[in-house]
Amino acid sequence: MNKFRLGIALSLFCGVIFNCAALEANADSNDGVQHVNEKDLLPPGFSSWDELNMRQNVLNRAASTIERVSKGEEGFSGIEILPARNTLSLYWHGKLPSAVREEVINKNPLPVHISVVSADYSRGQIQQAISEIEKMLPLKREPLVTRIAPMEDGSGVRVWTEAPVGKLAETEYLKEFKVPVFLSHGDRLENTASPASRDTDISPYWGGARYYGNGSCSTGFAAVDHNTKYPVMLTAAHCVEVGAKVMVGDSYPLKLNPDGTLNWHQVGKAYVKSPTHDSAAIDMPSSPSIYRGSVGSSARGLVAGQVKAYKGSYVCAGGASSGENCGLLVSATGATAIDKEGKPYEYNLSIAASAPGGLAVAGGDSGGPVFYPLARSTSVKAAGIISGGLRSVSCSGVESPAPPQDCYNELAFVPLQDVLDVTLTDLSIAP
Template sequence: MKVRNALKRITVLGGIMAMPLTFLGQTAEAADPEKEVKVGESAWQPTERVPEGFRSWGELWSVQHRLNTAAEKIEKVSKLDKGSGYAGIIAAPENRELKVYWHGAVPDQVESAIAIQQVPIQVIPAKYSASKLHSEALRLNARDAIKAIIPKVDGSGLALRVNKERSLVADKALKNAVRAARVEVEITEVPTSLSAHTVAGRGPSTLPTACGALSFCRQNDTPPYYAGGQIWNTFRQRYCSTGFAVQTGDGKRGMLTNSDCGWPRDLVSDGGGDSIGFIRQHEEKRGTAIIEANAAGRIFDGGYDPATTFSKPVAGATQSYVGNWLCTSGAFSGVICGIKVTEVNGYMCCYDTGYGGQLPGQTPGGLIRPVTFAMQVDGTSAGGTGDDGGPIFELTDDTQAVIAKGIFDGASVGSSERPCTGDTWNGTRRCSREIYYSDVKQTLSHFGATIIRSAAN
């Protein structure tokens, strides 16, 4: 096969061309007549400041959607090449172009895929391919001093977060493993006491479940259930959040959530104590699970307070790329936006769960993978305890609907810890500006499920 080393910048006259968005392989549904939709609710807009260079969040997400669409097509083609030199992609709307990192010569089919995209694209040489970095990451997996392993998006090496109390000097095995690494390794020491991640919260014995004048809300939802609602696992004594509605391969409906929220055959209830359903599928290594439930393709939007809570339909799902902007909608924080993806396809250590220890079957030192990391750019909380399992999303161009991005997995505490929004559990909740989550497209592929979309209001 003929290849070329022509690493070049491909531009499109007039900048990014507007094209209609399509989301394939997703299940549509009719509107839900049994749940009245609040008038004008889809007009809700993020309250966080709009990044410089954009007049609105809608304009930003319009650019982001076009970049992501092109990125997914390029990445798909790159996987067809055995021994692909693909390293990573940055899709930051502020750049108004894609940055594609590639190790070695760029194959003809990849160059052709790049050439036909309707966005400016810059191809940049990378030191290592993504496959090389991931193979090295897995080789380092067994070292329990490691808190996270992150292949760098530019292909320059691995970023390791390790326990400060078990430094490379003290942990001889880890030290030797890093020395033997066949790629460059950047190490950041994190104090053990500050490196625990928030997981499904135990919280107070009782929490507010009143919805005021509303017939349902985050705190006490009704069927068909929406993403971002409060759930309770009596057996595990844990509060969590509902994720996006899905349809499994056998045609049954369910809701995604975090694997820490329970184990197979655990019964999950809503905030008012009514049974939602049993956890049917569970994958600890991916940090995700599916609750069998009567679920709808909508998410709770707006704040934690029922008076400020709305809902929006789910329009589809898309992959996350470094530079993407997104929002969270945890049951106990409410919607938080202004969050930016910093790393993708990382590995997070599940050994130190921080709250209540390991669930049955968890393997000490095992890694949750693949994990996407994101940061609230204004320095405030992006979410925390009890938000686990909740939806990560971006909005459509007109901001009237959401596009699924992921399922909330956890939040890094320590220097990233911030005061919580929403319900603070009398000061016992812990929140952070840095979160990590399971990519929704990868999760759907693993479970053989499709996202459930809702008809417009």
């Protein structure tokens, strides 16, 4: 049977599914922001995204090799890629070991310029400082800090605040750490589960489709459980409860049956979740495929493998509410999300952004796939799972009979390897 997405313009059920007045108020507050055409996001020097993706895939192969040979070395600080210049920067504290230099530079078979840059601090030193900050924030009851991340160049720690930077700069305890702390303004992470939305899917299920758990979310990538070898679906932890039913709608939007129940059906149950890495697995039939294109598209992308998204790389995100959004530039990795009580609650997040005013993710996209599209192909490589959004923008550019109400310019996602590790699963690869 051919798979499809179904969208029908029907009125939503206020009171049954969500509070419509609250959503309308939120939508009105975002008016006036213009979305950016994906073609306008293409960096200078490239004629197409295919050309950029080919260059980026080579850079990522080089970066993966560097991480492998640097494992266990104390001086490693970070990696940043710059596709426009075909350059990879390896930040290293102290002298680069001869074994690493030999493998990374002298034996490098790839057509990539690798630059070794001196770093002020190692990743280990920076992570130690981050751990100390995380422990201190709840004691100080600091409500201003929203997230923390290591500086990829090894210069220190980046701390985001939702208050004016000058106010947080006056906080003496941030001056007590052994590495510098750099302050930036940044909103608090908003999970992108939606109280109601659209789309139907059929078995075996693909990533990027609508399902209902704790509200409405998106499926991520198909995987296989380590122990049972059964097919499962990866998604975000905040979308589900362990042991609770996971439903897929029989129509879009959901309707009431004559007996007063909603017209949805159970497709499985969530059986494992890790809130600190916002990762979960659902026991349900799944296929190594994701939906590509806009909200109403039935285009298929085969999952050809996985990849790590380094700072400087470009990714795509695909959720049931906003469809596919590409050209998202990874600006930070290893970030920690901080709640309003100053407590860390999500770790090792990556942050990617569209151009100013552009759409990266929307309410209802949580759990959906983050990926690299392969050049001259509809196949993709899995990079992570959507966790939330930052920096509100208008949803007016989303082509849907019932556009989402909450849209964001920045995307926070969980690296795929973290998702696989905490759920004890293996990614399903298309033959």
